[in-house]
Amino acid sequence: MREVTMxxxxxxxxxxxLTKLEKKSLVSYIYVGPPQKQYIKMFGTEPRIxxxxxxxxxxxxxxxxxxxxxxxxxAEIPYMITSLKVDExxxxxxxxxxxxxxxxxxxxxxxxxxxxPIAKN
Amino acid sequence: xxxxxxxxxxxMADIAFMLLIFFLxxxxxxxxxxxxxxxxxxxxxxxxxxxxxxxxxxxxxxLDQYDRLMVEGEIMRVxxxxxxxxxxxxxxxxxxxxxxxxxxEIPLIxxxxxxxxxxxxRNDHGTQYGxxxxxxxxxxxxxxELRNDLSTQKFGKNYANCSSEQQExxxxxxxxxxxxxxxxxxxxxK
Numbered sequence: 001m002r003e004v005t006m007x008x009x010x011x012x013x014x015x016x017x018l019t020k021l022e023k024k025s026l027v028s029y030i031y032v033g034p035p036q037k038q039y040i041k042m043f044g045t046e047p048r049i050x051x052x053x054x055x056x057x058x059x060x061x062x063x064x065x066x067x068x069x070x071x072x073x074x075a076e077i078p079y080m081i082t083s084l085k086v087d088e089x090x091x092x093x094x095x096x097x098x099x100x101x102x103x104x105x106x107x108x109x110x111x112x113x114x115x116x117p118i119a120k121n
Numbered sequence: 122x123x124x125x126x127x128x129x130x131x132x133m134a135d136i137a138f139m140l141l142i143f144f145l146x147x148x149x150x151x152x153x154x155x156x157x158x159x160x161x162x163x164x165x166x167x168x169x170x171x172x173x174x175x176x177x178x179x180x181x182x183x184l185d186q187y188d189r190l191m192v193e194g195e196i197m198r199v200x201x202x203x204x205x206x207x208x209x210x211x212x213x214x215x216x217x218x219x220x221x222x223x224x225x226e227i228p229l230i231x232x233x234x235x236x237x238x239x240x241x242x243r244n245d246h247g248t249q250y251g252x253x254x255x256x257x258x259x260x261x262x263x264x265x266e267l268r269n270d271l272s273t274q275k276f277g278k279n280y281a282n283c284s285s286e287q288q289e290x291x292x293x294x295x296x297x298x299x300x301x302x303x304x305x306x307x308x309x310x311k
Contacts, residue, residue: 013251015258018154088251092244096304113155
C-alpha cells in the first residue's frame with residue numbers, strides 16, 4: 001500500500017544480502033530517479049529527488065528529516081531509519097550529496113532499498 | 122397496503138466475492154528490504170590526529186566513472202571481489218601483505234585471531250548506483266559468509282539463528298569495518 005504518488009521512476013538494484021525493514025512506522029523514504037513521463041517537460045530527464053509527494057532539492061533533506069522526527073515519539077528517534085529508493089542507473093553524485101546531508105542531520109541509519117535477484121540457473 | 126418489491130439477494134455473495142478479489146489484486150504489498158548501513162558521524166570541527174593506518178591493513182576498493190572496479194591496485198570483476206575480501210579479512214596464510222591479526226580472547230568463543238583490516242571503498246561521482254550497490258553487496262556478503270562459517274564452527278548454527286550474545290561474540294571476532302572515502306570526480310563532468 002503506497003502512501004505517496006511516485007513522481008520519479010525507481011528501478012531498484014538487486015542484492016542478495018538483504019535486511020527487511022521491520023517497523024514501517026519508523027521508516028522515512030527518499031526516492032531518487034528520473035521523473036515519470038508526464039513530468040519530463042517540467043523537470044527534464046535527469047534523476048531528481050522526491051520527498052513525500054513533491055520534487056525536492058538536496059537542500060530540502062534536513063527539513064524533511066526534522067519533520068519526520070517531529071512526527072514520531074521522542075523515544076523512537078534513535079531507531080528511525082531512512083530508506084533510499086534509488087534508481088539503479090543514477091549517478092553516485094546525487095547519492096553522495098544525499099548521504100552528506102543525512103550525516104549532517106545525524107540520520108545515520110540508512111537502508112539502500114534493493115530487490116532480490118531473480119534466481120539464475 | 123402495497124408490498125415493497127424485494128431486491129434479489131441471490132447474487133450478493135458473488136458480488137461480495139468479486140469485490141474481495143478486486144481489492145486483493147489492486148493492493149500492492151511491497152515488502153521493503155535492502156542493504157542496511159550506518160553512515161559515519163560528521164567529524165568534529167577540530168580534527169584530532171588519528172594514528173596512521175598501515176598500508177597492509179587497508180583493502181582499497183575503487184570504482185571509477187565507467188563502473189570499473191579496482192581492488193588493491195588491480196582491475197577486478199565484481200564476481201571475484203567476494204573471495205578476495207574473504208582472503209583479506211582472514212589472512213589464512215599469515216602473509217606480510219595482508220592485514221595483521223591480533224590474538225584476542227572473546228567470551229563464548231575463546232582465543233581467536235581478529236583482523237585489523239579495514240575495507241576502504243571509494244567511488245566516483247559518475248559511478249552508477251547499481252554498480253555501487255553490487256560492490257557493497259559483495260563486501261557485506263563476504264563478511265556475512267565469514268560470520269556464518271565461524272558460527273557454524275563454534276555454535277553449530279547459522280549466524281542469524283544465534284542468540285544475541287553469540288552474535289555479539291561473532292561480531293567481535295569478525296568485525297565489519299567498511300569505510301567510505303569522500304568520492305572524487307576524475308576528469309570532467311559526469
